[in-house]
Amino acid sequence: MSMINHEHDSITLIEQQADRSIVDVLYRNGYINQQARDYCLELLYPHQRWGYWIAQVLAIVGCTLVLVGMIYFFAYNWAAMSSSYKFITIELALLCCVMGAWTYSLEKLAGQLFLMAACILVGVFLVVFGQVYQSGADAYELFIAWSLLTLPWVLISQFAALWIFWLMLVNVTLWFFWWQFVSPSHSTVYYISLILILVNAFFLVLRERLYNHNTVWLQHIWSRIFLVCILLILSAIPIEIYVLSSKWTNTSLIISACSGLVIQFLILSYYRFKDPDLWAYALTVISICLIILTASFRVVDKMNLSNVIDWLLMSLLTLGIFSLGAFVLRKTSIAIFSNKDNYA
Numbered sequence: 001m002s003m004i005n006h007e008h009d010s011i012t013l014i015e016q017q018a019d020r021s022i023v024d025v026l027y028r029n030g031y032i033n034q035q036a037r038d039y040c041l042e043l044l045y046p047h048q049r050w051g052y053w054i055a056q057v058l059a060i061v062g063c064t065l066v067l068v069g070m071i072y073f074f075a076y077n078w079a080a081m082s083s084s085y086k087f088i089t090i091e092l093a094l095l096c097c098v099m100g101a102w103t104y105s106l107e108k109l110a111g112q113l114f115l116m117a118a119c120i121l122v123g124v125f126l127v128v129f130g131q132v133y134q135s136g137a138d139a140y141e142l143f144i145a146w147s148l149l150t151l152p153w154v155l156i157s158q159f160a161a162l163w164i165f166w167l168m169l170v171n172v173t174l175w176f177f178w179w180q181f182v183s184p185s186h187s188t189v190y191y192i193s194l195i196l197i198l199v200n201a202f203f204l205v206l207r208e209r210l211y212n213h214n215t216v217w218l219q220h221i222w223s224r225i226f227l228v229c230i231l232l233i234l235s236a237i238p239i240e241i242y243v244l245s246s247k248w249t250n251t252s253l254i255i256s257a258c259s260g261l262v263i264q265f266l267i268l269s270y271y272r273f274k275d276p277d278l279w280a281y282a283l284t285v286i287s288i289c290l291i292i293l294t295a296s297f298r299v300v301d302k303m304n305l306s307n308v309i310d311w312l313l314m315s316l317l318t319l320g321i322f323s324l325g326a327f328v329l330r331k332t333s334i335a336i337f338s339n340k341d342n343y344a
Contacts, residue, residue, distance in 0.1 A: 059110065070121075087125075090128060112162065119162060122146060138176070163223075164223065189250075190241070190256045193260070198259075207227055208224070231267065232264065238257040239260045243291070243298055285328060289324075
């Protein structure tokens with residue numbers, strides 16, 4: 001029996017259905033080279049299976065359109081509908097989604113989409129409840145309730161898209177909670193950036209931890225790319241504000257900007273040396289190039305030159321900064337792929 005150990009996990013090949021995650025484990029552990037990996041993926045996911053991929057895309061689009069249609073149905077017919085009719089319609093749809101998830105099981109895309117639709121309908125129910133009974137609750141209370149009520153479903157879903165959706169709910173909850181409940185002063189206003197950075201960094205670390213333990217539903221690269229994008233944007237915002245600020249004495253802004261800069265370089269180093277990923281590395285390089293470009297703009301603007309010279313300098317700086325970024329990416333890509341081939 002062939003066994004592949006990956007940290008503290010093991011995979012018995014004869015008991016596993018062949019999929020991309022098994023091939024990636026074999027490749028990362030040096031049992032197959034790049035050519036063998038490509039051949040295995042071609043066997044598992046041939047290009048001729050376009051019907052399967054179209055079916056998946058249509059299922060996702062169809063589920064989205066049904067949910068959007070339901071939301072617009074309530075918005076358009078709100079005045080003509082009785083309270084009981086509103087609640088009965090949402091509850092029946094919610095029950096159907098739960099039953100659909102149970103029927104198809106969470107191992108299949110259809111069941112996962114039904115569960116995600118159920119989570120969205122929970123939010124629709126809370127919104128309608130607040131409108132019907134005029135509860136007067138703040139927006140953060142709605143999102144707190146929505147996040148807590150759907151958390152058990154998220155935990156059992158094994159569906160990356162639902163986890164991402166729930167993370168967006170958490171981010172929105174923290175945002176509204178900060179402005180509506182905390183009501184920060186001028187000296188603490190930017191701590192919300194630090195909080196959001198830390199929360200999203202935690203989820204990215206958790207995702208990488210589970211990925212390295214061969215969690216099957218997290219083997220698709222898009223979840224990593226999405227979380228990296230969110231974290232890069234959140235960490236770049238305080239940096240950009242600090243660079244463009246006329247006063248650099250706000251403590252919360254300084255701390256948030258420094259934390260964002262640390263996060264940017266941690267992502268850069270992790271996806272370059274620890275777990276090489278050219279997509280995540282490229283996104284980080286682009287983010288750093290934009291930050292450098294903003295700082296350059298601030299320096300040029302302070303020089304009080306004519307508009308023509310300002311535009312000329314910024315054009316040259318833009319070309320130089322992004323050319324350097326492209327050069328770094330090219331060198332890094334060559335190094336990453338050569339290291340993988342040598343390891344295999």
